[in-house]
Amino acid sequence: MSHTDRLAIITGANAGLGFECARSILGAPGWQVLLACRDLEKAAAAAERLSPGTRTPRRVHVGHLDLGSLESVRAFVEDCGDRELPPLAALVCNAGVQNVAGTRRTADGFEETFGVNHLGHFLLAHLLSPMLAEDARIVFVASGTHDPRRRTAMPAPSYPGAAALADADAPLGKTTDPAELGRLRYTTSKLCNVFTVYEMHRRLSKASSDLRVNAFCPGLLPGTGLARDYSPLVRILWSYLLPVLTLLPINVHTARRSGRALARLAIDPSLADASGRYFEGFAPARSSDLSYDEDAALELWETSVALTGLDSSKTRIA
Numbered sequence: 001m002s003h004t005d006r007l008a009i010i011t012g013a014n015a016g017l018g019f020e021c022a023r024s025i026l027g028a029p030g031w032q033v034l035l036a037c038r039d040l041e042k043a044a045a046a047a048e049r050l051s052p053g054t055r056t057p058r059r060v061h062v063g064h065l066d067l068g069s070l071e072s073v074r075a076f077v078e079d080c081g082d083r084e085l086p087p088l089a090a091l092v093c094n095a096g097v098q099n100v101a102g103t104r105r106t107a108d109g110f111e112e113t114f115g116v117n118h119l120g121h122f123l124l125a126h127l128l129s130p131m132l133a134e135d136a137r138i139v140f141v142a143s144g145t146h147d148p149r150r151r152t153a154m155p156a157p158s159y160p161g162a163a164a165l166a167d168a169d170a171p172l173g174k175t176t177d178p179a180e181l182g183r184l185r186y187t188t189s190k191l192c193n194v195f196t197v198y199e200m201h202r203r204l205s206k207a208s209s210d211l212r213v214n215a216f217c218p219g220l221l222p223g224t225g226l227a228r229d230y231s232p233l234v235r236i237l238w239s240y241l242l243p244v245l246t247l248l249p250i251n252v253h254t255a256r257r258s259g260r261a262l263a264r265l266a267i268d269p270s271l272a273d274a275s276g277r278y279f280e281g282f283a284p285a286r287s288s289d290l291s292y293d294e295d296a297a298l299e300l301w302e303t304s305v306a307l308t309g310l311d312s313s314k315t316r317i318a
């Protein structure tokens, strides 16, 4: 291990895209990773797969982070501050859920899709920001499903305001079907990720900060754990049939390939200046028309500050 190593924190890195991103970052010299996971046993098993044996110099760290608990987010950040870790140069906000079997709530009582995919990461990025290196990068994993023009077979997001999204009892769109509601909450949470990136970038630019923030769409990644809430039949299709589509020249990929693209956005020197952008795999792309609504992004930001109880003295991204 070199004294000049840098650290990348990746949320939800025990499986799927996050795991592959960690693997790819470890392939670059001078980088260490911290797998921020809600299940420490799974995190330790992932760390072992990434860095087998005990003789390997320790480049893989694990930390407990449940994004569905604001207390857990705060405890995770405190724990990072207490540990001897290399300078934090990248934060990859990757963890995510898609609930189609009914409404779930976070420990704080928020609707879980919004709470985990958006709010938890929002607070995490703010509380970690004082520890980030001057020119560090933050990447939010969004999804092309936030954009109705992409024809992803997912419902178009509906943005009624952040307080309504946080309220697990509030209606969303016109649907009452639990599966469709879950899918709608998912695409809307991914729109929130893009809003957050654009608003964060505006604030960083205004403050002449060298921190960089971008959104990332990995494409469709059949076979990952994201479909765990679906019926057994859908899960079989997801795991065994849909992966065939990765052979076609469409936006369907293996987690390994998209993990490489995500790692590139987080650490590749050639992208050092990229900020406030939306990447689809390896290439910059346009996000949905709605995602450029600055008033909605500002409302999401300000309401998220209130919902998370963020203390402005604890963040570098004011």
Ligand SMILES: NC(=O)c1ccc[n+]([C@@H]2O[C@H](COP(=O)([O-])OP(=O)(O)OC[C@H]3O[C@@H](n4cnc5c(N)ncnc54)[C@H](OP(=O)(O)O)[C@@H]3O)[C@@H](O)[C@H]2O)c1
Residues within 6 Å of the ligand: 011, 012, 013, 014, 015, 016, 017, 018, 036, 037, 038, 039, 042, 065, 066, 067, 068, 069, 094, 095, 096, 097, 116, 141, 142, 143, 144, 217, 218, 219, 220, 221, 222, 224, 225, 226, 227
């Ligand atoms: N798969 C796709 O087609 C696709 C397409 C576009 C975007 N994405 C996005 O890519 C990201 C990764 O998804 P994936 O496909 O790799 O799915 P995945 O295999 O299910 O991975 C999701 C990760 O998030 C973690 N996670 C869930 N809830 C959490 C919480 N409360 N606190 C901390 N970690 C939590 C999971 O931990 P456990 O293992 O403990 O549950 C898991 O490590 C997500 O943001 C997803 O929206 C995926």
